[in-house]
Amino acid sequence: MSEPGRGRGEAEVNAARRRLAARRRDTERRVAALRRDLNSQLETPGTGDDEHDPEGATLAFERAQTQSLLDQARAELDDLDAAEKRLNDGTYGSCLRCGRPIARERLAARPAARTCIRCANRRR
Numbered sequence: 001m002s003e004p005g006r007g008r009g010e011a012e013v014n015a016a017r018r019r020l021a022a023r024r025r026d027t028e029r030r031v032a033a034l035r036r037d038l039n040s041q042l043e044t045p046g047t048g049d050d051e052h053d054p055e056g057a058t059l060a061f062e063r064a065q066t067q068s069l070l071d072q073a074r075a076e077l078d079d080l081d082a083a084e085k086r087l088n089d090g091t092y093g094s095c096l097r098c099g100r101p102i103a104r105e106r107l108a109a110r111p112a113a114r115t116c117i118r119c120a121n122r123r124r
């Protein structure tokens with residue numbers, strides 16, 4: 001009663017699902033922490049004049065840094081959503097660019113990876 005041609009094994013899919021869920025928990029925690037940071041940075045008073053107040057400029061820089069980390073974390077959540085969809089339609093683990101399988105080690109390190117290491121390097 002084996003089903004040949006079903007692609008990746010059930011165990012492998014389950015392992016990927018667990019990895020994605022764990023990564024999502026981490027990332028959601030990071031988003032929440034960064035949001036708190038950003039809110040407290042925005043609440044800091046005396047920053048009305050960023051251009052002439054050196055302290056204000058530093059605060060503006062810190063805020064911009066926190067914001068960009070927050071954007072990155074949100075983008076990762078989008079990647080995780082997309083990876084879960086690929087897991088459900090059976091295309092997870094294949095490079096979106098060249099169609100070749102993504103190395104197991106890469107998926108372990110970056111469960112939401114869309115491309116194989118070769119394509120990822122070529123882009124840069």
Ligand SMILES: [Zn+2]
Nearest residue numbers: 095098116119
């Ligand atoms: Zn590729």
